[in-house]
Amino acid sequence: MFAFFTETAATGAGAMSTILMFVVIIGIFYFFMIRPENKRKKEADAMRNALKVGDNITTIGGVIGDIVTIKDNSIVIETSADRVRVEFAKFAVSSNNTAEKEAAKKKAAAAAARREQKANKKK
Numbered sequence: 062m063f064a065f066f067t068e069t070a071a072t073g074a075g076a077m078s079t080i081l082m083f084v085v086i087i088g089i090f091y092f093f094m095i096r097p098e099n100k101r102k103k104e105a106d107a108m109r110n111a112l113k114v115g116d117n118i119t120t121i122g123g124v125i126g127d128i129v130t131i132k133d134n135s136i137v138i139e140t141s142a143d144r145v146r147v148e149f150a151k152f153a154v155s156s157n158n159t160a161e162k163e164a165a166k167k168k169a170a171a172a173a174a175r176r177e178q179k180a181n182k183k184k
Contacts, residue, residue: 108160109151112136117158120149125158 112118116128118138126138129146137148 108157109154111160112151112154112157116160118154119156119158120153121155122153124149 112128112131114128114131117125118128118136119125120138124138124140124147126140126147128136129139130137135148135150136154137146139146
């Protein structure tokens with residue numbers, strides 16, 4: 062009779078550790094795969110909602126052009142000096158080149174200011 066209770070307790074502990082392992086694996090998947098992907102989607106949506114006329118963009122197909130018109134779910138871009146206009150869905154925008162260039166300029170200016178401060182401290 063004692064052997065029956067110890068076997069039942071051992072299987073219960075094994076089942077409990079298996080369930081705990083699955084919970085841990087699901088938690089790892091959430092924090093390392095699902096959560097970062099949702100964050101990237103939110104950032105992409107914010108970038109697409111912040112588009113304005115005159116921005117230079119790149120689409121997911123590699124088409125580069127300047128935004129001429131913005132509608133609710135689509136944009137019209139001018140792709141070349143021939144003034145060719147093409148309409149794309151907003152979700153087809155891959156990157157906002159204008160915003161990236163401005164961010165790079167700010168970063169370079171901040172780095173130059175730090176170098177200047179270091180140079181002034183040495184004097």
